[in-house]
Amino acid sequence: MKIIVCIKQVPDTTNVKINPETNTLVREGVESIINPFDMYAIEEAVRLKEKYEGTVTALSMGPPQVESALRESVSLGVDEIYLLSDRAFAGADTLATAYTLAAGINNLEGADVVLMGKQAIDGDTGQVGPGVAENLGLPHITDVRKIEEIDGNGYMTVQRLLEDGYVRLKVKLPAVLTVVKEINEPRMPSLKGKMRAKSKEMKVWTAADLDIDKERIGLSGSPTWVTKIFTPPKPKGGKIFQGETRDTVSELLDELVKGGIPIKRGGGK
Amino acid sequence: MNDIKVIVEKCVGCGLCIKACPYVAISLVDKKAVINEKCTLCGACVDACKRYQAIVITRTTFSGQKVAAYSGIAVLAEHRHDRLSSIVPEIIGAAKVLQKTLNKKLSAILVGKNVKHMAGEIISYGVDEVWMIDNPKIDDFAEDVHASLVTDILLEKKPEIFLGGGTVMGRSLLPRVAARLLTGLTADCTELEMDPEAMILKQTRPAFGGNIMATILCKNHRPQMATVRHKVMKPAKKADDGHEGKIVEMDYIDIPDSQVEVLEFVKEDTNTVNIADADFIVSGGRGLRDPKNFKLIEELAQALGGAVGASRAAVDADWIPYSHQVGQTGKTVNPKIYIACGISGAIQHLAGMKSSDIIIAINNDPNAPIFDVAHYGIVGDLFEVVPELVKQIKGK
Numbered sequence: 001m002k003i004i005v006c007i008k009q010v011p012d013t014t015n016v017k018i019n020p021e022t023n024t025l026v027r028e029g030v031e032s033i034i035n036p037f038d039m040y041a042i043e044e045a046v047r048l049k050e051k052y053e054g055t056v057t058a059l060s061m062g063p064p065q066v067e068s069a070l071r072e073s074v075s076l077g078v079d080e081i082y083l084l085s086d087r088a089f090a091g092a093d094t095l096a097t098a099y100t101l102a103a104g105i106n107n108l109e110g111a112d113v114v115l116m117g118k119q120a121i122d123g124d125t126g127q128v129g130p131g132v133a134e135n136l137g138l139p140h141i142t143d144v145r146k147i148e149e150i151d152g153n154g155y156m157t158v159q160r161l162l163e164d165g166y167v168r169l170k171v172k173l174p175a176v177l178t179v180v181k182e183i184n185e186p187r188m189p190s191l192k193g194k195m196r197a198k199s200k201e202m203k204v205w206t207a208a209d210l211d212i213d214k215e216r217i218g219l220s221g222s223p224t225w226v227t228k229i230f231t232p233p234k235p236k237g238g239k240i241f242q243g244e245t246r247d248t249v250s251e252l253l254d255e256l257v258k259g260g261i262p263i264k265r266g267g268g269k
Numbered sequence: 270m271n272d273i274k275v276i277v278e279k280c281v282g283c284g285l286c287i288k289a290c291p292y293v294a295i296s297l298v299d300k301k302a303v304i305n306e307k308c309t310l311c312g313a314c315v316d317a318c319k320r321y322q323a324i325v326i327t328r329t330t331f332s333g334q335k336v337a338a339y340s341g342i343a344v345l346a347e348h349r350h351d352r353l354s355s356i357v358p359e360i361i362g363a364a365k366v367l368q369k370t371l372n373k374k375l376s377a378i379l380v381g382k383n384v385k386h387m388a389g390e391i392i393s394y395g396v397d398e399v400w401m402i403d404n405p406k407i408d409d410f411a412e413d414v415h416a417s418l419v420t421d422i423l424l425e426k427k428p429e430i431f432l433g434g435g436t437v438m439g440r441s442l443l444p445r446v447a448a449r450l451l452t453g454l455t456a457d458c459t460e461l462e463m464d465p466e467a468m469i470l471k472q473t474r475p476a477f478g479g480n481i482m483a484t485i486l487c488k489n490h491r492p493q494m495a496t497v498r499h500k501v502m503k504p505a506k507k508a509d510d511g512h513e514g515k516i517v518e519m520d521y522i523d524i525p526d527s528q529v530e531v532l533e534f535v536k537e538d539t540n541t542v543n544i545a546d547a548d549f550i551v552s553g554g555r556g557l558r559d560p561k562n563f564k565l566i567e568e569l570a571q572a573l574g575g576a577v578g579a580s581r582a583a584v585d586a587d588w589i590p591y592s593h594q595v596g597q598t599g600k601t602v603n604p605k606i607y608i609a610c611g612i613s614g615a616i617q618h619l620a621g622m623k624s625s626d627i628i629i630a631i632n633n634d635p636n637a638p639i640f641d642v643a644h645y646g647i648v649g650d651l652f653e654v655v656p657e658l659v660k661q662i663k664g665k
Contacts, residue, residue, distance in 0.1 A: 011292065011477075030293065036598055063306050091310025091328070094456075098448055121597055122291070122477055125456035127444035134448035139413055139528040142441040145591070157532065161592065162437050163545040164349075167410050168532040175528075181598045182591035215331040219310050223333060223453030223490035229289060229313040229483050232475065238628075240635070240646040248647045249657040252629070255645060261606065261627060263573065263662065 001054030001150075004111040005045040005078065006101055006132065007038040009062055009069040010122040034069045037117020039076075040179050043186040044147065045115050046077035052150055055079045057111070059104050061089055061097060067202055074197035075189035082108065086206040091219030094123075098131025100217050103210040105136060113156070114176040118143055126178065133176035140176040141169055145183055272327055273310055275302045279323035286324060289317035291477060313483075333452065333490035336429075341374040342367055343400070343428035343492070345419065346391050347438055348379075349409055353387050355546055356434035358504035360497050361394045363461050364432055365505055367470065370463035376400055376428065380418045381407050385516075392514030394505040399516045400426055404524055410534070411527035412438065416445040421522045423450060423492060430470055431492040432461075436545070439496045447494050453487030454494040457601075459501045459624065470495070478597050478620030499545055500603035501624065537592060544593065549575025550604045552595055552622070553583055556611015556632065556651055560588035565655045566610060572662045578602065578622075580612045596621035610651045614639025631655065 012033045034042070045056045058073040060066050061084040070081040084104045092100060105114060114136075119126035126142065133140030145166060146159040154173045159166045161180055189197075207217060215221060239255060241248040256263050282300035294307035295314060302324065304314075310326060318324045342364045347354040361377070368375050376398040377391045388399045400422050407414055419442065423431060431446075433439035435457040447454035459482075460473035470493045473484045487493040537543075544550055551573065553566040563577070570577045579593040595602055597617035607625035612618060614630070614637055622628065623642055630643035631654050640646045647654050 065307070087306075090308065091326075093453065094444065095448060095451070095453065098444075123456075124476055124478070125444075126440050127447075127454060127456055130441055130444035131448040134445045140441070140445070141529065143437055160437075162534075164543045165534060165536040167534045169410070170530040170532055172528060180591070181594075213331075219326070219328045219330075221331055223330065223451075223487050224455060225328075225486050225488060226312040226316075226483050227471075227486050228316050229291075229311075229481055232479065232482050232623075238630075238640065238643040238645055240640060240643075240648060242635070242648045245649055245653040245657050248649060249654060249661055252645055252647055253658075253661055256606075256627075259627075263606075 001048065001052045001113070002111045003045045003048055003054060003056045004105055004108060004114045005038070005041045005056060005058050005073070006114065006116040006128070007042065007058055007060050007069060007073060008035045008120045009033070009060065009066045010035045010120050032065065032069070034072055035117050035120040035122075037119060037121070037179065037181065039117070039186045040181055040183050041115040041117050042073050042076050042078060043184045044179055045113075047184065048113065048147070048150075049077070054112070057082065057108060059101065059108070060084070061092070061100055061104070063090075070202055071197040071200065072189070074200045075193035076187065077193065081200060081202045083202060083204045084210070085204050088207045088214070089218045091222060092217065093222035093224045094125050094127035094131055095223060096217055096221030098128050099135055099221060100210070100212065101128065102132050102135030103212045104205065105132070107205060107210055110136070110174060112154075112173045114138070114174070116176075116178050118178045118180050129176055129178035136176065138174050138176050139171050140178070141171060142178045144177045144179045147177075147183070273304055273308060274325055274327070275304060276323045276325065277301050279321050281321055281323070283321070285317045286314035289313045291481065330489050336489065336491055339427045339429040339491040341376060341428045342371065342430040342432070343376045343378055343423070343426065344396075345431070345433035345439065345443070346377045346379040346387065346399070347434050347436060348381060348384060348387060349438075351383060353390060354434060354436060356436055356439075356497070356499050357391070358394055359499070359502040360432050360434060361391075361396060362505040363497055363502040364430075365395055367430065367461060367463050370465055371430075371468065373429075374398065376426065378419055378422050379403075380415055380422075381409060388516045390507075392512055393507040395508060395512050397514050399514065400519055401516055402519050402522060402524075404520065406524045408527065408531050410531045411529060412442050413445075413529060414525055414527045416442050416449070417525050418522060420446050420449045422519060425519070428492050431494045433494075433496050435496040435498040443494060443496055450492070452490040452492060452494060454496070455485045455487070456496055457498045458495045459498050461495065461497070461502075469493070474498075475624070478617065479623050480620075498601070498603060544576045544578050544595065544600055544602050544604075547576035547602075548605045549573040549608075550578045550595070550602055550606070550622075550625075551575055551608045551610065552578030552580065552612060553589075553610050554580035554612030554618075555582040555586075556613075557583065557588070560586075562652075563589055565652070568659050569608065569610075569655050572659045573606070575604070575606075578607075580615075580618050609639050609643070610655055612639055613637045614642065
């Protein structure tokens with residue numbers, strides 16, 4: 001089985017702090033990491049490989065420094081790594097990104113399963129997975145929380161997380177899946193994997209290597225334009241109650257009722 | 270050719286662009302801004318440099334649809350289990366605000382099996398036309414079929430704006446539709462507004478876990494598409510005296526076969542699980558110390574008629590299933606009241622609940638970061654405070 005996992009390198013927002021005076025992000029020393037949701041996609045891809053045999057290829061689009069993210073994926077069990085990197089790809093919105101990644105997947109002559117995280121923690125859109133599927137003409141399933149099985153006829157059964165439960169779906173491969181955290185617990189890189197990651201050959205493809213319409217990539221392939229970026233207003237200092245529990249609770253509830261907040265308070269005084 | 274350039278003569282070396290750049294792609298060299306290869310052309314610096322206009326992005330965009338051929342607003346009437354989703358009145362509410370400026374027709378797309386009975390309700394919210402395909406072949410969860418039919422309807426009806434819910438379904442279906450139509454889509458918007466002069470939709474959304482907000486335009490492509498974050502927009506009210514609207518049946522459109530077979534829907538206890546839909550959420554974190562103490566959280570949630578949330582720490586410790594997790598790697602929620610019990614307030618948790626209307630923190634550490642975003646807080650032992658809350662709310 002051929003598995004492609006699409007990953008994104010993102011700033012590690014875990015370490016992002018807000019400067020209390022300027023109310024702006026403090027970005028000094030913010031490291032780049034593999035998008036956390038993609039870590040689950042990598043792990044799931046490697047588990048599929050271990051269960052059903054095959055290869056796992058990691059694919060990413062971005063500037064040259066994304067190499068470190070792809071190498072890290074090798075230490076986690078990925079076999080082959082490809083980077084789509086070209087100044088012409090810069091500025092891509094989700095439409096252009098999906099188009100470009102799909103072209104990369106086509107260059108790899110497709111896959112049985114394409115996996116990625118449900119969204120990236122910088123953009124938080126979750127739009128690239130379905131977009132890649134559309135460009136490849138494949139079905140997609142988002143928010144997969146479990147891959148139950150792949151049967152002998154090439155049908156995959158998955159559980160997809162919804163707001164009020166989950167739905168079990170059966171799809172004929174090839175298909176594109178995006179995964180949530182619940183799907184697995186990613187392993188730590190092995191020593192052998194780390195060694196392999198260092199020596200692994202990474203293939204870089206530019207726009208010229210892909211079968212694409214140059215108009216449809218990067219900024220020129222992006223219908224959406226960011227016109228303004230701002231920091232959300234800082235929350236005003238709240239009202240903090242301290243003291244005897246019975247009093248603090250009662251003061252809080254009084255305050256809420258005074259503020260017109262619909263908390264029903266029962267019979268007592 | 271698309272590029273970003275610093276006009277050296279105009280740059281005063283103020284460094285505002287450096288602060289604005291989310292990708293650490295700008296530095297000062299000899300008191301002038303220099304942009305390195307980490308730049309993604311996101312445009313944050315251009316906005317930051319409005320005063321000096323020293324950074325410019327030149328761009329061309331692939332030719333889009335004939336903008337003038339598109340008119341009016343359409344919304345996706347999402348539904349499940351024979352009922353309209355609770356987000357639908359919210360999307361219609363947002364659309365009606367836009368309609369005031371745009372002054373064009375408001376329509377809804379309703380696709381599925383046995384959906385006709387929902388059309389009247391949609392109209393009563395103030396919708397002018399319901400573009401409907403009602404066919405037993407269309408399963409609730411056959412999203413590929415929905416995507417295909419929605420695309421066909423949009424191609425025929427050509428609305429200039431198309432809005433869907435920022436729900437699991439909406440955020441899966443609309444990207445597929447946008448990719449087929451080759452137009453822009455903005456995810457999970459928290460603010461929508463018409464630019465009254467250009468008559469373009471200004472779409473504002475949080476990014477970087479809610480740490481920054483971005484306003485996005487789709488100038489040359491139609492429809493301008495967005496998903497709307499649940500529980501943010503003010504829902505439309507049903508008109509008392511009824512609203513005149515008509516149902517347009519579009520059943521001449523071919524229904525494709527689904528490539529996905531729906532085996533079963535498994536409902537989880539919605540009273541406490543469905544945090545996306547709840548007005549009240551009570552969340553527990555590491556401070557609970559033991560999984561069995563989630564019972565306290567449940568009792569408070571039940572007393573309020575709300576749902577149970579959890580921090581990542583509690584989920585990772587297997588105290589409660591993942592579907593309850595609020596935060597960056599869990600769900601983003603927007604309840605009327607969010608009560609955080611024994612949650613310190615790591616930035617990843619705040620990303621998932623910061624935009625709640627009212628945040629109440631209960632924590633024994635007065636320095637916990639959760640108090641920085643809380644509107645109200647009680648410094649105290651949650652094992653005393655939570656039961657006392659339940660007691661006083663129930664009035665025993």
